[in-house]
Amino acid sequence: MTPQQLPGAAEHQALLRAVVSHYATDTRVLAVNVYGSLGRGNWDSYSDADLDVVVADDVSLSHEWVAREVERLFRACGYQPVALFNGHDEADFVLPSLMHGSICYHALKNTRAHIVDSVLVLGGPLDRATIEAAGRANQPTRTRPLSTTLGMCLVYLTTLDGRLHRRQFWPAYQSLYLARWELLQLFTASRPRWSRPYHVFEADADEGLKRRFGETLPQHNLPSLQHAFLSLLDLVKHDLLDISAGRMALADAQRQLLADLRARQTALDLTADEQLAPPG
Incomplete structure (x- = not known):
């Protein structure tokens, strides 16, 4: 790929150009890739710079190796991140310009499945077809039954009911978040696309379902949290077929549970509770 073909805004292109140039003569590196919105071509000036570097099989990756490699890369490219966190095979960074990005190092056989739909090869001897095939070979199998997620x-939801009765805002907020997260997991697991739940929901959910999920986001008080809870109960009751792409329906006992939870909340008046109760 020529410098003129690099994706992104000028700042993205400058970073990508520097990284590709740095690794151009490195015999350990088989491919320098970018994925996400830069790879798909639907980037904007706020897009993350998500880099993927395929290395030879004999490179021994570790937390320490990644830390040294990323430090060496940024120093050679003339960048000084203001925030940098690295793990066993990847690092996240923030540059002074506020650009956020990540860089992952791996052998070809360990290519991650979630990058293959958007991966764009910037440099190195490997082609896209080879990288895509390696990633698809690592497609995770969804072994968790949808019924377990529901x-x-x-x-x-039941835990949330008890915590609202105790007027425990933050523990109740946690239960609300987790219940909503399970529904997003259910949405993702019911569709062929393999990616992070929020990304799949953003791409595939219709505007009506997004709006109804949005109604489960509370403000900073107990009445708002209760309203979000009731909206979440309605979401499970009325939208489960849509969320699960027609693969899940509520059993009678589950419908009764939702009705009982709503009745208990209807009897609970939190309008006078403007102060947050401490967790307990």
Whole structure:
């Protein structure tokens, strides 16, 4: 790929150009890739710079190796991140310009499945077809039954009811978040696309469903949290078929549970509770 073909705004292109140039003669590196919105071509000036570097099989990756490699890369490219966190095979960074990005190092056989739909090869001898095939070979199998995900959502909803009765804002908020997260997991697991739940929901959910999920986001007080809870109960009751792409329906006992939770909340008056109760 020529410098003129690099994706992104000028700042993205400058970073990508520097990284590709740095690794151009490095015999350990088989490919320098970018993925996400830069790879797909639907980037904007706020897009993350998500880099993927395929290295030879004999490179021994570790937390320490990644730390040294990323430090060497940025120093050679003339960048000084203001925030940098690295793990066993990847690092996240923030540059002074506020650009956020990540860089992952791995052998070809360990290519991650979630990058293949958007991966764009910037440099190195490997082609896209080879990288895509390696990533698809690592496609995770979804072994968790959809019924388990729904069951976990109902557990969190029941826990949320008790915490609202105790007027415990932050523990209740946690239960609300977890219940909503299980529904997003259910949405993702019901569709062929393999990616992070928020990304799949953003791409595939219709505007009506997004709006109804949005109604489960509370403000900083107990009445708002209760309203979000009631909206979440309605979401499970009325939108489960849509969320699960027609693969899940509530059993009679589950419908009764939702009705009982709503009745208990209807009897609970939190309008006078403007102060947040401490967790307990």
